[in-house]
Amino acid sequence: MEGLSLHYFFSLLMVTIVALEGLAPPYSSTATTTKIFQFNVEWKNVTRLCHSRPLLTVNGEYPGPTIAVHEGDNVLIKVTNRIARNTTIHWHGVRQIRTGWADGPAYITQCPIKGGTSYTYNFTVLNQRGTLFWHAHYSWQRASVCGAFIIYPRMPYPFSAPIHAEVPIILGEWWNVDAEMMASEMMKYGSGPNYSDAYTINGLPGPLYPCSVKDTFTHLVERGKTYLLRIINAALSDELFFAVASHTMAVVEVDATYTKPYTTRAIMVTPGQTTNVLLTADQIPDSSGMFVVSARPYRTSVFPFNNSTTVGFLRYKMTKALKGKSLNTPTNLANDNLPEMENTDFARDFFVRLRSLASTEFPCMVPKQIDKRVITTIGLNLQDCPANKICTGLNNKSFLASMNNQSFVRPSTSLLESYYMKRNTGEYSFDFPEKPPKAFNYTGVDPLKENMNAEFGTKVIELEYGTNLEMVLQDTGFLNVENHPIHVHGHNFFIVGGGFGNYDVEKDPENYNLVDPPERNTVGVPSGGWAAIRLKADNPGAWFVHCHLEEHTSWGLAMAFIVKDGSTESKSLLPPPQDLPSC
Ligand SMILES: *[C@@H]1O[C@H](CO)[C@@H](O)[C@H](O)[C@H]1NC(C)=O
Ligand SMILES: *[C@@H]1O[C@H](CO)[C@@H](O)[C@H](O)[C@H]1NC(C)=O
Ligand SMILES: *[C@@H]1O[C@H](CO)[C@@H](O)[C@H](O)[C@H]1NC(C)=O
Ligand SMILES: *[C@@H]1O[C@H](CO)[C@@H](O)[C@H](O)[C@H]1NC(C)=O
Ligand SMILES: *[C@@H]1O[C@H](CO)[C@@H](O)[C@H](O)[C@H]1NC(C)=O
Ligand SMILES: *[C@@H]1O[C@H](CO)[C@@H](O)[C@H](O)[C@H]1NC(C)=O
Ligand SMILES: *[C@@H]1O[C@H](CO)[C@@H](O)[C@H](O)[C@H]1NC(C)=O
Ligand SMILES: *[C@@H]1O[C@H](CO)[C@@H](O)[C@H](O)[C@H]1NC(C)=O
Ligand SMILES: *[C@@H]1O[C@H](CO)[C@@H](O)[C@H](O)[C@H]1NC(C)=O
Numbered sequence: 043m044e045g046l047s048l049h050y051f052f053s054l055l056m057v058t059i060v061a062l063e064g065l066a067p068p069y070s071s072t073a074t075t076t077k078i079f080q081f082n083v084e085w086k087n088v089t090r091l092c093h094s095r096p097l098l099t100v101n102g103e104y105p106g107p108t109i110a111v112h113e114g115d116n117v118l119i120k121v122t123n124r125i126a127r128n129t130t131i132h133w134h135g136v137r138q139i140r141t142g143w144a145d146g147p148a149y150i151t152q153c154p155i156k157g158g159t160s161y162t163y164n165f166t167v168l169n170q171r172g173t174l175f176w177h178a179h180y181s182w183q184r185a186s187v188c189g190a191f192i193i194y195p196r197m198p199y200p201f202s203a204p205i206h207a208e209v210p211i212i213l214g215e216w217w218n219v220d221a222e223m224m225a226s227e228m229m230k231y232g233s234g235p236n237y238s239d240a241y242t243i244n245g246l247p248g249p250l251y252p253c254s255v256k257d258t259f260t261h262l263v264e265r266g267k268t269y270l271l272r273i274i275n276a277a278l279s280d281e282l283f284f285a286v287a288s289h290t291m292a293v294v295e296v297d298a299t300y301t302k303p304y305t306t307r308a309i310m311v312t313p314g315q316t317t318n319v320l321l322t323a324d325q326i327p328d329s330s331g332m333f334v335v336s337a338r339p340y341r342t343s344v345f346p347f348n349n350s351t352t353v354g355f356l357r358y359k360m361t362k363a364l365k366g367k368s369l370n371t372p373t374n375l376a377n378d379n380l381p382e383m384e385n386t387d388f389a390r391d392f393f394v395r396l397r398s399l400a401s402t403e404f405p406c407m408v409p410k411q412i413d414k415r416v417i418t419t420i421g422l423n424l425q426d427c428p429a430n431k432i433c434t435g436l437n438n439k440s441f442l443a444s445m446n447n448q449s450f451v452r453p454s455t456s457l458l459e460s461y462y463m464k465r466n467t468g469e470y471s472f473d474f475p476e477k478p479p480k481a482f483n484y485t486g487v488d489p490l491k492e493n494m495n496a497e498f499g500t501k502v503i504e505l506e507y508g509t510n511l512e513m514v515l516q517d518t519g520f521l522n523v524e525n526h527p528i529h530v531h532g533h534n535f536f537i538v539g540g541g542f543g544n545y546d547v548e549k550d551p552e553n554y555n556l557v558d559p560p561e562r563n564t565v566g567v568p569s570g571g572w573a574a575i576r577l578k579a580d581n582p583g584a585w586f587v588h589c590h591l592e593e594h595t596s597w598g599l600a601m602a603f604i605v606k607d608g609s610t611e612s613k614s615l616l617p618p619p620q621d622l623p624s625c
């Protein structure tokens with residue numbers, strides 16, 4: 043009762059604030075409800091950069107529709123596949139407590155939704171608030187099949203400034219060709235991927251690309267007001283810097299967990315990560331009324347890429363004080379706040395300075411003691427070409443990637459289903475190595491140059507319910523050192539440490555932050571370095587762990603955890619839904 047009346051009080055309070063600030067939707071509401079969505083996966087002709095092509099979409103929208111729910115809501119999303127290809131959708135970062143069947147990665151928690159069929163994702167959003175996103179988790183379909191997933195809190199935001207409006211900003215990539223076709227070509231020949239033709243803000247490349255002045259993101263702001271920007275990196279293969287010219291931003295939330303406000307001129311956001319920032323429109327614009335908003339890659343790999351910048355605008359509403367001259371198109375598209383593409387110092391500072399809010403209402407639940415430590419290398423491989431194949435990677439070999447030298451092979455049926463039905467036909471095994479099989483100077487120059495082969499397998503780690511796990515992710519210098527964004531499904535984790543060079547199991551744990559480490563679902567492991575993450579394995583199911591650079595996942599930079607049921611029903615996986623697709 044007490045909780046209820048408190049909610050009621052807050053809802054009254056919030057209604058007032060809503061009325062004052064013109065906010066919609068409200069911060070909180072008294073009752074949790076069921077929110078129902080219909081997603082049709084379908085083709086839609088879309089034109090960018092003067093190229094028209096059929097684009098895979100949800101409901102014909104690019105980027106896809108926003109899902110907005112409240113903390114505690116039950117969410118039902120019926121996905122109908124209207125294409126002649128398979129598909130699945132992943133609700134990236136949603137914890138899916140006991141509902142692993144609704145997580146989405148193909149062949150991990152479900153078989154694909156075949157053309158002409160439907161599957162209803164059924165889950166409850168528990169104890170999470172902020173910005174996440176959803177995306178296809180089949181082949182490279184997420185290139186265009188993605189959208190924002192917003193969870194409104196039950197309690198007011200813990201931010202000092204009142205928010206005038208909220209602005210979803212989905213950073214992405216546009217290809218002039220079909221991304222899924224490109225992926226199959228790449229996998230067939232072991233080659234590197236073709237890179238995208240443009241970076242985009244909400245699907246719009248902006249004025250630095252051919253034919254794109256009309257396709258430019260623009261958001262109208264009022265001078266003196268504060269805005270909540272919900273920034274999502276939905277790009278396939280690029281960590282991105284994002285900044286607004288002349289303005290600073292305060293990071294207040296990452297991956298749907300609150301942070302200590304952190305004021306910065308720019309952010310670094312990896313594929314799979316989301317970042318909420320507060321921005322106050324406190325500058326005096328020139329006669330154009332515009333300030334540049336831009337994003338470009340944070341580049342650590344030596345693979346070719348499209349060296350370009352996506353640009354949009356914040357346009358100040360011209361009040362009496364600002365009016366005078368007519369609106370001009372801005373001629374200066376530069377953004378001094380945006381770091382250079384190879385600015386690892388900026389990326390490191392951003393990594394090091396993020397902290398959990400760790401307040402009374404939102405405590406930091408980092409495991410102080412651990413039950414198990416897994417140390418795994420993450421990196422690329424160059425595989426000898428099988429006799430019957432043509433390989434067009436470097437030196438006529440195939441590009442691959444691995445964790446602890448295991449290049450993950452997806453099983454032919456869902457791992458979760460096989461495990462749940464106790465139907466292990468030998469397609470997977472429980473022996474993922476818990477430390478690197480061979481110790482070497484991981485981040486040295488061209489380590490083990492002669493033999494960069496990996497081993498193929500579908501190896502998982504089985505965890506008792508409630509295990510406090512530490513996982514150390516160690517980048518390798520095979521081919522090149524690189525920032526890898528590692529994403530864990532079904533759990534948030536705490537980034538307790540990180541650094542450059544090789545992880546030292548004796549010395550590095552002494553410097554861990556066990557007080558207020560950031561809580562995330564995706565960590566950008568420093569290029570040529572390591573990161574240590576901790577999580578409590580309290581969600582029964584089969585959970586994919588993988589690099590969120592799409593080409594690296596395709597090459598096998600992945601593994602899975604299986605978390606066993608706990609001692610009671612409320613700690614156990616629910617039975618599979620009736621309409622779960624079969625293989
Ligand atoms: C896309 O355009 C092509 C060529 O104009 C047309 O044949 C096709 O039906 C269109 N597809 C869709 C989904 O509208
Ligand atoms: C959703 O799942 C819950 C169990 O968590 C179940 O009770 C409910 O019937 C399901 N709803 C639908 C529409 O399948
Ligand atoms: C990738 O690029 C190469 C070289 O430009 C081209 O030959 C190939 O057709 C492209 N692949 C796809 C799927 O577009
Ligand atoms: C990036 O793609 C655009 C086409 O969208 C092209 O004009 C430009 O040359 C490309 N840049 C690089 C460095 O490949
Ligand atoms: C990207 O292009 C800019 C300007 O053309 C150039 O100065 C810079 O060196 C390029 N960066 C890379 C990594 O190619
Ligand atoms: C790769 O294969 C081609 C054609 O078989 C051959 O001409 C070339 O020398 C090979 N390159 C290397 C680096 O082995
Ligand atoms: C590893 O290699 C790097 C660069 O090649 C070197 O600076 C470092 O000292 C080496 N570390 C060890 C432990 O040998
Ligand atoms: C990885 O596995 C391959 C194939 O078994 C082996 O040749 C190679 O030495 C291993 N490399 C490392 C670093 O463990
Ligand atoms: C879709 O997935 C099923 C189950 O894995 C598979 O048998 C089928 O070949 C796939 N279809 C296509 C068009 O890829």
Ligand SMILES: [Cu+2]
Pocket residue numbers: 525526527589590591594599
């Ligand atoms: Cu990677």
